[in-house]
Amino acid sequence: xxxxxxxxxxxxxxxxxxxxxxxxxxxxxxxxxxxxxxxxxxxxxxxxxxxxxxxxxxxxxxxxxxxxxxxxxxxxxxxxxxxxxxxxxxxxxxxxxxxxxxxxxxxxxxxxxxxxxxxxxxxxxxxxxxxxxxxxxxxxxxxxxxxxxxxxxxxxxxxxxxxxxxxxxxxxxxxxxxxxxxxxxxxxxxxxxxxxxxxxxxxxxxxxxxxxx
Amino acid sequence: xxxxxxxxxxxxxxxxxxxxxxxxxxxxxxxxxxxxxxxxxxxxxxxxxxxxxxxxxxxxxxxxxxxxxxxxxxxxxxxxxxxxxxxxxxxxxxxxxxxxxxxxxxxxxxxxxxxxxxxxxxxxxxxxxxxxxxxxxxxxxxxxxxxxxxxxxxxxxxxxxxxxxxxxxxxxxxxxxxxxxxxxxxxxxxxxxxxxxxxxxxxxxxxxxxxxxxxxxxxxxxxxxxxxxxxxxxxxxxxxxxxxxxxxxxxxxx
Numbered sequence: 277x278x279x280x281x282x283x284x285x286x287x288x289x290x291x292x293x294x295x296x297x298x299x300x301x302x303x304x305x306x307x308x309x310x311x312x313x314x315x316x317x318x319x320x321x322x323x324x325x326x327x328x329x330x331x332x333x334x335x336x337x338x339x340x341x342x343x344x345x346x347x348x349x350x351x352x353x354x355x356x357x358x359x360x361x362x363x364x365x366x367x368x369x370x371x372x373x374x375x376x377x378x379x380x381x382x383x384x385x386x387x388x389x390x391x392x393x394x395x396x397x398x399x400x401x402x403x404x405x406x407x408x409x410x411x412x413x414x415x416x417x418x419x420x421x422x423x424x425x426x427x428x429x430x431x432x433x434x435x436x437x438x439x440x441x442x443x444x445x446x447x448x449x450x451x452x453x454x455x456x457x458x459x460x461x462x463x464x465x466x467x468x469x470x471x472x473x474x475x476x477x478x479x480x481x482x483x484x485x486x487x488x489x
Numbered sequence: 490x491x492x493x494x495x496x497x498x499x500x501x502x503x504x505x506x507x508x509x510x511x512x513x514x515x516x517x518x519x520x521x522x523x524x525x526x527x528x529x530x531x532x533x534x535x536x537x538x539x540x541x542x543x544x545x546x547x548x549x550x551x552x553x554x555x556x557x558x559x560x561x562x563x564x565x566x567x568x569x570x571x572x573x574x575x576x577x578x579x580x581x582x583x584x585x586x587x588x589x590x591x592x593x594x595x596x597x598x599x600x601x602x603x604x605x606x607x608x609x610x611x612x613x614x615x616x617x618x619x620x621x622x623x624x625x626x627x628x629x630x631x632x633x634x635x636x637x638x639x640x641x642x643x644x645x646x647x648x649x650x651x652x653x654x655x656x657x658x659x660x661x662x663x664x665x666x667x668x669x670x671x672x673x674x675x676x677x678x679x680x681x682x683x684x685x686x687x688x689x690x691x692x693x694x695x696x697x698x699x700x701x702x703x704x705x706x707x708x709x710x711x712x713x714x715x716x717x718x719x720x721x722x723x724x725x726x727x728x729x730x731x732x733x734x735x736x737x738x739x740x741x742x743x
Contacts, residue, residue: 279737369565453734455727
């Protein structure tokens, strides 16, 4: 096992953990978005989606623990990378100019990541750990988004998520070594489209719910 | 007719590794636009020498973009704003009358400043020493084509081998990572039959050495490939990642 941890502990190993957990989160986002879209079909559809999801029982618990493990790995490696990269240039340049490689997403990765961590904690407290004994999940969601403050926070957070994903998605492929002249333009295009789908798909739900009330 | 321009230069001056450096401002007049950037510093240095002052120390050797010795940040860009050129290939015609130019050394924990614009890049040599070679007994030259190499592979290896080790990738990287350098040096050998027997050991040793020297971690910002005077692609970083994973997870090399 020593060789395994040594390999994961290198700069490439840490990046590999970021890439694999990050791609895992991308898959999770797809499933989460697909579920959330049932909100557009109305109260009953959304409640029955939630019911079906919770009827998975042990599978759901395993999936949740898996996500938690991925989150711990992603956040810990990200924090170590951020610290090491910050330390790799003790004296900064006085003149800074981008050469054209950096994007909004790549330049803000640690900051959007930290903002998303805070948002996810906030989000879990709001919905996941909310008391559901006397109410349905639809009521919780609709009463939360009746408050414009919540709508603003959630929509902003989804814009941040889209920016984070716009770099994270293609970057994960580069890190696992999947850079091929035939596929890279497709992967980069997918990255951009995927981030827009995430931003618009999730971001419009709070606005729709506010308009509904 | 030769055009001349007047410039304001802000140049990093530092007496030695232990000294604190600072920017000094020089107003230079009548700089010919036909001059190279280094020739312009030569002109300033002649005046500084005549004035009994310390000339600005900078690295340079071939002055034709093939040796990898020169290099500095010019207005925040490694080797200046032109694409695919080293600092010695930058010419004053790319600047305008009255411009202010900020010139500072490569900045990285792994590249301590020796004096003024000169940094110690021996960290890159240490990465090479960790595995950037092949171990063969040199006998007589083998007959041509005894080791067939497809043209496409030879081209890719040659593209990677174009690296002159100037350090611009490290300097331009927002994380001061040396992944483009290490990626190129691993790739040029891993692609060819002569490099394959030691590929696993090479990838592991060079990456471990790179980490040990406190270079940063690659976050795929792509600034390196834009600033590389030899236009080496980050495809080589992806290849390094593949070689490293193959070596780390599937080879018997510890």
